[in-house]
Amino acid sequence: xxxxxxxxxxxxxxxxxxxxxxxxxxxxxxxxxxxxxxxxxxxxxxxxxxxxxxxxxxxxxxxxxxxxxxxxxxxxxxxxxxxxxxxxxxxxxxxxxxxxxxxxxxxxxxx
Numbered sequence: 001x002x003x004x005x006x007x008x009x010x011x012x013x014x015x016x017x018x019x020x021x022x023x024x025x026x027x028x029x030x031x032x033x034x035x036x037x038x039x040x041x042x043x044x045x046x047x048x049x050x051x052x053x054x055x056x057x058x059x060x061x062x063x064x065x066x067x068x069x070x071x072x073x074x075x076x077x078x079x080x081x082x083x084x085x086x087x088x089x090x091x092x093x094x095x096x097x098x099x100x101x102x103x104x105x106x107x108x109x110x111x
Contacts, residue, residue: 003057004098007107010049010061011072017042057098057107064106072107082106 019025020039050058064071073082080087083104091099092110099108 002097003054004107004109006049006053007057007061007098008072008109010046010053011065011070013042013046013049014065017046060100060105061107064104068104068106070106072109073101075108075110080104080106080108 017039019029020042053061061071068082070082073080075081075087075092078087078089078092079085080101080103082101083106085101085103087101087108091102091108099110100106101108
């Protein structure tokens, strides 16, 4: 699994954990017929992903998540969808590896 895929999965797990811990979203999700797995299952999957990630990516992810709530954002037409700054052309040189927005510090996923 590539680093950016692991970061996206970690981000998805964190969003699921927020919903699973909040009573309002949890009731709505269960009311639609979806069963949320137990918190222990989500926490275990999160710990497994953390073990695979390099420390500097995990640190960058946690820092952006604490600051903004969403740590991973898409890039469309060289624009960061977190802070809406136009990124330099050189930032897209290697879209296969994760990059960090120079302005906001979020992890960028190039589409």
